[in-house]
Amino acid sequence: MFERLVMCLAFIFVTLLSNFCFATETIIDLSETRIVSQKILNAQEIKNEETSSITLAKKAVEMIKEASKDKQLRLIIDFSKNEINDESFDELTEGFLSRKYKSEKKNEFAILDLSSNSITEKSTNNLLKWLNFDENIKINLTATPVGLKYIKKIYDALQDLSVENPLVIMSRLIFIPKDYLWQASNTVKIYSTFVKEKVIPENWVTTHKNFYDDSLIKKLLEQRKDKKTYEFLKDLGVKQCIVEQSYEGTSDTSEITFAEALKSLQLTEK
Amino acid sequence: MKQQNFLLSLMCLVTVHLICFAGNASEIVDGQRSFYEFGEFRGVNLDNVHQELADNECSLTSCQDKKKKDNNIVLASLTFVFVDEEKKYTHKTISLPDSNPETESEGRKQLVFESSIEPNEKLRFKESHLPSIKKSFSLQMEIVPNLSDVFAHVKKTFFQKTFMKKKDNYPDYISSAAGDFLEKKDNLNNSLSQFSSYLLNMNTYFLKNIVIMNEYASVLQPVTEKTLQKETSSKLTSKENQQQCSLLLKEIYKKIAPESEYLKSILKYEDDLPKAISSICRTFWHSEPRVLTFLIDKFETLIAPILDEELLEGVKLCNIFLNMHSRLNNCDNCRYAMCIFCEILKNQINNLEYLKKHLSQDFDFHIFSSFSEDYEFKGRTMPYSPKDKCFKNLYNSEDVGKCIFLKKQKKQKKQETKIIELIDEPSMPSKQMTGKAKEENLKQVPTVRVNPLTGGLIFENLK
Numbered sequence: 001m002f003e004r005l006v007m008c009l010a011f012i013f014v015t016l017l018s019n020f021c022f023a024t025e026t027i028i029d030l031s032e033t034r035i036v037s038q039k040i041l042n043a044q045e046i047k048n049e050e051t052s053s054i055t056l057a058k059k060a061v062e063m064i065k066e067a068s069k070d071k072q073l074r075l076i077i078d079f080s081k082n083e084i085n086d087e088s089f090d091e092l093t094e095g096f097l098s099r100k101y102k103s104e105k106k107n108e109f110a111i112l113d114l115s116s117n118s119i120t121e122k123s124t125n126n127l128l129k130w131l132n133f134d135e136n137i138k139i140n141l142t143a144t145p146v147g148l149k150y151i152k153k154i155y156d157a158l159q160d161l162s163v164e165n166p167l168v169i170m171s172r173l174i175f176i177p178k179d180y181l182w183q184a185s186n187t188v189k190i191y192s193t194f195v196k197e198k199v200i201p202e203n204w205v206t207t208h209k210n211f212y213d214d215s216l217i218k219k220l221l222e223q224r225k226d227k228k229t230y231e232f233l234k235d236l237g238v239k240q241c242i243v244e245q246s247y248e249g250t251s252d253t254s255e256i257t258f259a260e261a262l263k264s265l266q267l268t269e270k
Numbered sequence: 271m272k273q274q275n276f277l278l279s280l281m282c283l284v285t286v287h288l289i290c291f292a293g294n295a296s297e298i299v300d301g302q303r304s305f306y307e308f309g310e311f312r313g314v315n316l317d318n319v320h321q322e323l324a325d326n327e328c329s330l331t332s333c334q335d336k337k338k339k340d341n342n343i344v345l346a347s348l349t350f351v352f353v354d355e356e357k358k359y360t361h362k363t364i365s366l367p368d369s370n371p372e373t374e375s376e377g378r379k380q381l382v383f384e385s386s387i388e389p390n391e392k393l394r395f396k397e398s399h400l401p402s403i404k405k406s407f408s409l410q411m412e413i414v415p416n417l418s419d420v421f422a423h424v425k426k427t428f429f430q431k432t433f434m435k436k437k438d439n440y441p442d443y444i445s446s447a448a449g450d451f452l453e454k455k456d457n458l459n460n461s462l463s464q465f466s467s468y469l470l471n472m473n474t475y476f477l478k479n480i481v482i483m484n485e486y487a488s489v490l491q492p493v494t495e496k497t498l499q500k501e502t503s504s505k506l507t508s509k510e511n512q513q514q515c516s517l518l519l520k521e522i523y524k525k526i527a528p529e530s531e532y533l534k535s536i537l538k539y540e541d542d543l544p545k546a547i548s549s550i551c552r553t554f555w556h557s558e559p560r561v562l563t564f565l566i567d568k569f570e571t572l573i574a575p576i577l578d579e580e581l582l583e584g585v586k587l588c589n590i591f592l593n594m595h596s597r598l599n600n601c602d603n604c605r606y607a608m609c610i611f612c613e614i615l616k617n618q619i620n621n622l623e624y625l626k627k628h629l630s631q632d633f634d635f636h637i638f639s640s641f642s643e644d645y646e647f648k649g650r651t652m653p654y655s656p657k658d659k660c661f662k663n664l665y666n667s668e669d670v671g672k673c674i675f676l677k678k679q680k681k682q683k684k685q686e687t688k689i690i691e692l693i694d695e696p697s698m699p700s701k702q703m704t705g706k707a708k709e710e711n712l713k714q715v716p717t718v719r720v721n722p723l724t725g726g727l728i729f730e731n732l733k
Contacts, residue, residue, distance in 0.1 A: 083623075116570075118623040143570050145624045149578050179571040188578050225567055232566045232614065 025216050026073050027223070028063050030056060031080040031113075037088040053088035057095025064107065073107040076216050080140075084117040093126040097133055109134040110216055116143040124157035131172055138211055140174045149190045151175040155199045171201045178212045178221065181205065312351050312359040312589065319349060319363055320640040323595035327642060330382060331597055344383045344557040344596045350576050351589035353630055359588075362580055364572070366564065383557040383564070558639075561594060562611045569618065573625065586630035590619075592637045608637050 038052045112130055141147050146154050158166040176184050184191055185205045194200045323345045349363040366381045616635050
């Protein structure tokens, strides 16, 4: 009886210890918000704060604070598909990093996902700020104008900025999509040329593999895949209904909403 | 005078020929729906591309598991057409590769997409393992240019057309079976509509059709065919007919009930809708939409080698063709999916900042779909052979008759005409056919076009 009690207590102790020792993994999902720069918003006199890069920065900070109330987090900040350009990225970086994160830093920022945005080599300085902000952070730049072989533009910009040891910086940038990694490393010559020219580090394939093997990024990619299938189906549904309505000539195609279309469909089916 | 007239007419003829040829060579005419032979476009021989896919499909079909022989399989490739500063066209065709890192050591594989109502994922075959068995078959092609054109032909699903409108023409016992099946279908619909709050933002209609078509194909067809055979061979009495009918219904109920339960069990995860939807799709996909969802997911990966190796300075991307070869003809839902996919992918490409600067001004995306076996005669989505005497009433209407005629024309005069193949199911009479597809015209006309403004069919003689 006593032994069982000890076992139970030991189990509870181990569970509590593991909770304290290992950070909880979290994805801060701010993807597909489609933001624009605050300057543009001001110029156009549109007061839609939801779409401003400053608001996105605030939102990110709030979400992290909310998620990490009593625990330590290991997190991805997902800014993918937000139509972020160099200007809005500048505002976003300023807005996020100026919010006293350094003083109360306890979370581990594992990945900054900037994929599917319009960031170019002009944002190199801001990328450096993020890399300095957390020594573990890796930045995903796939599907941007500096992804794939165009990563060299970042390297050139780093040299222009006279950054010491640019290869260390380059080793923390992800520029090849997961499923293209095998082909790029085995069949595409330009990457071996880059290694020879010391544009990218020799271990770039391992770095990428480790990145894609990370449990957090696996979780993110899985979520994204489900979302894509769902969005595709949703688009199919909406368009199918709209065309069907326009063919029947019962409604104006530009005005109809999916809910309306669905209602009328259900009626016609009956 | 006669000589002058002759010369004049000859010149006219030559001019018309040249215009037609130039028109064909410079652009894909919107609305051309199907061809026996497409020929070349900007240096790409689409016939060869599809022939290669069809060869592979044929080999795969021959080694397909006998238990799964009714499952359709689809192979696909992407053709990229490039134009340089001197307006010279080059192209590259890639098969849809399997880039799973786990299989890297074995080399890259061609993906084969199989239809199934089982939740199994796509099959993988290694290219080098394809057996070299080849047989002759006719290659048929279909271009799916835009939604409204296709919609004009595929207004409603086959199911609704046949059973809802024509059920009175069936023999009595089948008619009542169909009626009961319809009722069951409504029950299935109702059970789905209970989840409408979760499904409001997704394609309930599309999903329902997929489920129903699958049920329809996998259950109703074999059972009714069996019933029919018995009926025609032994002239069953009316009591026996009723027995057959009740057997048929039992089979159908048995099949539908668990599916409905299955859907319910999946849809209860209201907090994780995208995941739930994906799991439904993985289960109920036909092979064609499987290819499309694969592409939606992997487009970034597929375009990567093109950006790295082909789009050098001064070279622009002017066309992307998705070539799909399916063993069986496309069903209506797949056609919908394909042409909507055209628009979705075009939008996606135009929104990709990193790709935008590499596109030429006249960039366009098209899907070409070919198939080896016509499900009009053999397959899953058409339950009854149109040749079957019992159902000739189904095909009595003017429009439908013309569709069948077109198919027969093609089969008889394949060597002469080569181009015509109007892929329209006889079960789907289209308004546009009325009064336009005259027999004497068809003998001369090698091309069928759809007027993009009116949606009507235009037959053009390019000879």
